[in-house]
Every structure is written in C-alpha cells, then in structure tokens.
Amino acid sequence: MTGSAVEQAIIRAHREQWARVVADLARRFGDLDVAEEAAAEAFAAAAEKWPRAGVPPSPGGWLATTATRKAIDWLRRESQRDARHQAALTMHDDTPLEPTGPVEDDRLRLVFTCCHPALAMEARVALTLRLLGGLTVGEIARAFLVPETTMARRITRAKVKIQAARIPYRVPSADDIRRRLAGVLAVVYLIFNEGYLAGEGSDPVRADLTDQAIHLGRLLRALLPDDGEVAGLLALMLLTDSRRPARVSRIGELVTLGEQDRGAWDRTLAAEGTALLQERIRVVAAGGGRPGRYQLQAAINAVHMAAPSTRDTNWSAIVALYGQLALLDPSPIVRLNRAVAIAEVDGPGAGLAEIDRLAELLDGYHAYHAARADLLRRLGHGPESQAAYDRAIALAGNPAERTYLTRRRRAVGETG
Incomplete structure (x- = not known):
C-alpha cells in the first residue's frame, strides 16, 4: 500500500x-x-x-x-x-476488541452526555466537537475565534461539571431521547450554521465546521434511524451545503440564492438530502406523525432548489411551509423569512408591512435590515433603502455579507 x-x-x-x-x-x-x-x-x-x-x-x-x-x-x-x-x-x-455490538449505544451515551442541558451551550458545542468530532482543542478554538487556552478551560470546566453534577453516562431512555433530542439537534445545527456563514472572522465559510456537523448528523441518523427530526436536520444540512460551491464569489462576496450559478451546486449532496426528505414525506403521508421544524426547513430548501430560477420558484408553497413552521416555532426569524416570501407572492409592499411589524424584535439583526432595505429599494424609496443598508452593514459580522451589502447599497445610490 x-x-x-x-x-x-x-x-x-x-x-x-x-x-x-x-x-x-x-x-x-x-x-x-x-x-x-x-x-x-x-x-x-x-x-x-x-x-x-x-x-x-x-x-x-x-x-x-x-x-x-x-x-x-x-x-x-x-x-x-x-x-x-x-x-x-x-x-x-x-482480547482484541471489534467495533461491534453495543458501540451504537456507547456513542448515543456520549452524544447525550456532551449535550446535557446542565451544560452551557458553548460547552456542549466544544465537547461535541472534541469527543464526537475528534477536532483538536486548537482547531475548535480557531473555529470559534477564541484563544486555545480559553477553549481548553471551557472543555475542562464542562468535564468537571459532568463529574461534579453526577451526570449519568448511560444509554438514554426513550423519555431522555424525547425530552433532550431537540437540544442535541440544536447543538449540531449551531455548529453547521457557524461554519456555513460564519458570524465573525475573516473566513466567510468554515468548511471544517459544516463537514463536522454533517458527520454528526450522519452519526445521529445511524443511531436513531426512525426519528423524523434527525432525518430532517441531516436533509436540511445536506441541501444547504450542496449550494456551498456557489455561495461566495471569487472576490469574496456573498452570492444570494437568486444570483447563484445553480449548475455549480453539488448534485450528489442535493440528491442525498432530497431522498431523505422524500422518505420522510412518505412516512408522514402514511400517518407517521406531523413534520417537525427541521423537516419543514428542509422542505423549504427543497422547493427553492427544485426551481430552475428564482422567478420560477413556487413561492406560494414556501409561504405555506413557513406558515406551518411558524406554528411550531413562532420566532421573529421565521416570521421574517415568511415576510420575504410573501413579498414574492403579494408584492414588496405586503412584505414590507409584515417586516415592519418585527422592528422592535429584530432591530439588532442584520438580516432584518438587509431584507427591509431590499424591499424599500424595490418600492423606489432610495434614501430609506440606503439607511437600512447602512444599518445592516454595521451589524453584519461576516465579511462576504458585508461586501455584498455594500455593493447593493452603492447600487441604490447609483440608480437613485
């Protein structure tokens, strides 16, 4: 060899x-x-x-x-x-040991130990990446832009808390899984999102983190093959990550979904994610329960990706899916995304009216101001659009997003 x-x-x-x-x-x-x-x-x-x-x-x-x-x-x-x-x-x-028998249960023990609700979210993320993902302390520290000594202390404190609080290392019961799986999935999705569009730092995308999140998603899928939300999260991450090759331009600018070269998408990942989602749709149709938030988000992504262009997107289906999602997760972020879809169905004025209802809740969120700026631009309100873009640029931490927003703000000024 x-x-x-x-x-x-x-x-x-x-x-x-x-x-x-x-x-x-x-x-x-x-x-x-x-x-x-x-x-x-x-x-x-x-x-x-x-x-x-x-x-x-x-x-x-x-x-x-x-x-x-x-x-x-x-x-x-x-x-x-x-x-x-x-x-x-x-x-x-x-006696030589083979990785067979109860190892699946062992890994499930470890997942639920790392993501125990007694630990702070940052500790859960660090432990999960270290003990399940195999990243070094230095790699985790670089990914989250903290000194290695800080990350080492964070991991050490989490282990000490596990021991001091006598957090059990055991096969999770059915009740444990039902109560705590949402927290486990939240940790994995947080890791994915931090990699897919990093909140801070000079790298717009951190492929090591998105790859680790998908790896953890596959692990959870193998351990819990009948859980719809596990399948939904993996499908969501695969569909989203399949667009990574078209996500950032050669000059380091964010490329939004409507402007992406759809031929550059990773069709293998997209097909895998779509197959997972279709399997869940068949299960739900056969009476296998209502879809959860990750399954609905995966379905929204699938609708986007099935269209040959933004113009051909079934926006009514997306509005309906966001409506279902809002019943499960009535967060202002979900409402913001639904408002953007409403703008495509009923016009920018209708979308802006929905977005403006979220002003107090999302004033510190850059995507709120970016969406509002775009709708104001489409309505011909140049100065207000520029002001909204200025606010979005000031709040955005990702360099690719800042570059994109700056170009869009400049274009408003040139056409105004």
Whole structure:
C-alpha cells in the first residue's frame, strides 16, 4: 500500500472510528479525560505504525485494542491512588476488541452526555466537537475565534461539571431521547450554521465546521434511524451545503440564492438530502406523525432548489411551509423569512408591512435590515433603502455579507 493510501486510510479511520473509540473508553473507564487522551494516543500510534507495518485488516478493532491499553497506561501514569490503579488493572483485557455490538449505544451515551442541558451551550458545542468530532482543542478554538487556552478551560470546566453534577453516562431512555433530542439537534445545527456563514472572522465559510456537523448528523441518523427530526436536520444540512460551491464569489462576496450559478451546486449532496426528505414525506403521508421544524426547513430548501430560477420558484408553497413552521416555532426569524416570501407572492409592499411589524424584535439583526432595505429599494424609496443598508452593514459580522451589502447599497445610490 502506498504512503498516500495509508494516509487516506488513517484519515478515514479517524472520521469513522474516533467517536466509537472514545465512547467505548468512556463506558469502560467512566472518565472522559481518560477516553479522550487514550483515543488520541491510539490514533497517534496508528499514524506511526501503519505506514511501516501496513493498515490492519480491522482498523477499528486495532484502534479499540490499542486505545484500551493506552487508557490503562495513562491511568497508571497519572493516578497514584491504589483504588483507581487497581480498577485499571481489573479492566485490562487482552482480547482484541471489534467495533461491534453495543458501540451504537456507547456513542448515543456520549452524544447525550456532551449535550446535557446542565451544560452551557458553548460547552456542549466544544465537547461535541472534541469527543464526537475528534477536532483538536486548537482547531475548535480557531473555529470559534477564541484563544486555545480559553477553549481548553471551557472543555475542562464542562468535564468537571459532568463529574461534579453526577451526570449519568448511560444509554438514554426513550423519555431522555424525547425530552433532550431537540437540544442535541440544536447543538449540531449551531455548529453547521457557524461554519456555513460564519458570524465573525475573516473566513466567510468554515468548511471544517459544516463537514463536522454533517458527520454528526450522519452519526445521529445511524443511531436513531426512525426519528423524523434527525432525518430532517441531516436533509436540511445536506441541501444547504450542496449550494456551498456557489455561495461566495471569487472576490469574496456573498452570492444570494437568486444570483447563484445553480449548475455549480453539488448534485450528489442535493440528491442525498432530497431522498431523505422524500422518505420522510412518505412516512408522514402514511400517518407517521406531523413534520417537525427541521423537516419543514428542509422542505423549504427543497422547493427553492427544485426551481430552475428564482422567478420560477413556487413561492406560494414556501409561504405555506413557513406558515406551518411558524406554528411550531413562532420566532421573529421565521416570521421574517415568511415576510420575504410573501413579498414574492403579494408584492414588496405586503412584505414590507409584515417586516415592519418585527422592528422592535429584530432591530439588532442584520438580516432584518438587509431584507427591509431590499424591499424599500424595490418600492423606489432610495434614501430609506440606503439607511437600512447602512444599518445592516454595521451589524453584519461576516465579511462576504458585508461586501455584498455594500455593493447593493452603492447600487441604490447609483440608480437613485
């Protein structure tokens, strides 16, 4: 096997096996620090040994066995307490371990531990990316624009809180899943959104975060194949990410959906997302429950992507879908998006009237002012449109969005 083939095998093993190995160690040893450290050492050992000895027939089994031994060694090095030392000895097992059997439950334990509601959202995100995504502390810190030491403290505090609060590391019950799955999905979607259109920093898109979110979505889909909202979130992320190649221009400007080159979209991702959504539609039609918020958002994206152009979009269907979504999530953001769709059906005046009802709720949100500026432009209110664009530019954190909004504001002045 060539060096590049071995390197690709290691990368693939890290993506496919990291969460399995960490989850298995966490179950065996009951300590997230041990699980994280031993898993990292096992993958480091693979990077050292596989180029010389070759990729083992069962990479997952090799990594699980190596990580278990590393965990025992780590406990021996780090802990001088007899009880813990003896516990490590009794847990030692030379039998090669295969990533089969209850590993799915192990990973589900880990998902619900990382996303426990007792933890702050920022801690849930950091732990999820570290223990399930396999990102280094440095990578997570760079993604969220904080010093590595700050992120390390954040992760450490979260682990300490898990231990101090005696948060159970166990297979979630049906009641646990029903009560807490929405929080888990929110963590994954937050990671995706931060990558797809970063709120701060010089990079408009952070593909490492969108890729990690989709990876976590696939993991949840494998663990909970019958849950409609898990499928809906994965479909939503796949459909949205399929447009990434057309999202930012060569000069670093945001390209809105209406201006995107639809031929540049990733059709493989789009087809996968569409197939997931169609499966859910069949289930719902057969009496399988009402669609949730992620399924509805995925359906809205699918309507957009089915049209050959913005002009040909079925805007009435989008207004109706946003109406259903507002019943589940009556947030001002949903109402804003519905207002934009209403403008396409009933004209910019109708859309503006809807948007203006949200003034007090969304005054600090750049997209509110951007949408309002565009509708004012279409109505011929140049000075008011420019003022709204100025407010949107001041609030926007993403550089690609600022560049786009600045161009649009300039165009209003040139035509006014």
